Structure formats: C-alpha cells, structure tokens
Amino acid sequence: MTTVFFKLNDVQEKELKQFMKEEGYSNKTEFFRFLIKFYKYNKSSVEQRYVKATDTLKKVLVELNKKGKLNKSLEEQLHDL
Numbered sequence: 001m002t003t004v005f006f007k008l009n010d011v012q013e014k015e016l017k018q019f020m021k022e023e024g025y026s027n028k029t030e031f032f033r034f035l036i037k038f039y040k041y042n043k044s045s046v047e048q049r050y051v052k053a054t055d056t057l058k059k060v061l062v063e064l065n066k067k068g069k070l071n072k073s074l075e076e077q078l079h080d081l
Contacts, residue, residue: 016031
C-alpha cells in the first residue's frame, strides 16, 4: 500500500471536514479511497474523448505497421488518394 503525504491549508481542511461529516465518511483514508474510485469511473467528457481518440490512433498505427506502410515515405503512403 502506498503512503501519500500532502498538506491542506486551513480553508481546505475545514471544507474537507464539513464534507466528510455531511457524507458520512469516518476518516480521511476512506474519503480519499472513494475519491480515487470516483475519479476513475467518472472522467469528464473531454478526457473520455481523448482516451477514445488515442485508442483509435493506436489501432490505426498498428494496422499501418502490419501493412508495412509506416516505413514508406509520405508520398508513397498517399499516392492512391
């Protein structure tokens, strides 16, 4: 298990304690474990689009590499367009 150290200013500490009290978290460890899971499964739409675009680009590059087109010059790759 990883130990993480960081400092919260007084305002952040007060907000964190109030939020934990409202939501029913018993300690900060429980809260931050939940926060990590929440972030993992609730990414913003921009992040989701970025991940999808990156995965698509990776698939295209793998296919081009299999076909041997990545070793050719740009003119050779685009001659049939």
